[in-house]
């Protein structure tokens with residue numbers, strides 16, 4: 334299998350067996366990998382997890398067999414006549430991040446990683462800790478002070494060591510990245526590591542397999558873009574394989590209190606705009622300086638992707654409305670539904686829409 338990293342800044346290539354988190358020039362790695370054309374015949378019907386799509390993943394060996402915890406294959410339900418919900422919090426650690434963490438763990442096992450570090454205030458840290466526990470890898474998770482005790486307990490329960498760092502989320506990432514430079518540590522980060530996106534792209538494969546088609550409107554949250562970029566990867570693959578004839582309308586969701594992509598698009602910028610950030614209940618997408626910002630904006634322009642901002646005051650009513658119908662999701666995720674409602678206010682009835690329910694409710698009850 335011909336798989337390499339290529340630096341998104343200087344174009345240098347590197348084998349994926351490298352333990353370096355990024356290029357010497359500071360550029361993030363992108364994956365150079367052309368999977369075979371998407372074909373349902375290549376989907377392993379005996380695997381009830383995301384590795385049923387492994388024919389389209391750059392995996393070097395069978396480590397995935399000891400990694401999988403049945404992640405993925407989340408149901409799609411009809412919420413009303415226009416809206417489908419993909420229940421992506423039906424996952425081992427209750428969020429979509431398990432898609433990415435499972436593939437990343439399989440890769441890390443294959444290249445002999447023994448000890449990982451990761452910084453996260455939420456679902457990604459939970460997920461990486463769980464999968465490291467699953468395959469017996471030492472794991473240190475750095476969280477900013479103020480992280481909810483429930484999440485810290487969960488990370489510790491998986492056997493990871495938790496480091497609570499005073500100060501901001503950005504400072505916490507800096508402390509963690511200093512740790513990565515020590516010999517023997519691997520940065521299992523959801524934004525840096527391209528293998529994470531090889532997992533999140535299965536979100537699209539599943540939709541295609543479950544519905545036999547891709548809905549007209551795909552709503553996807555956009556903070557650092559781990560699901561967003563996975564959605565693009567998956568759709569581009571279906572398109573080049575001839576499984577779909579055109580890209581659907583993609584609608585990216587930002588918080589009105591933290592919308593660097595919306596501001597950039599309005600001004601035609603090719604880097605995320607510097608924006609004033611206000612506190613938001615949609616903490617999972619409150620990312621002021623997304624690391625893969627230029628890459629994401631390129632896709633936004635290429636596919637004429639709309640961006641809708643969640644009005645803060647719509648988050649709690651949206652969460653209550655979902656809960657009344659039996660769906661108890663986290664605040665960031667009820668923001669996805671609020672964004673759909675806002676989009677309908679702006680553009681009218683939007684049939685054949687699919688929104689992800691990607692984080693479980695108990696996670697944000699603090």
Ligand SMILES: Cc1ncc(COP(=O)(O)O)c(C=O)c1O
Pocket residue numbers: 428455456457554555556557558559560561617618620663665666691692
């Ligand atoms: C529930 C939930 N939704 C959306 C997101 C946004 O993902 P990303 O920052 O990769 O765009 C996250 C990220 O942590 C999340 O936990």
Ligand SMILES: [Zn+2]
Pocket residue numbers: 340341342343344345356357358359360
């Ligand atoms: Zn470089």
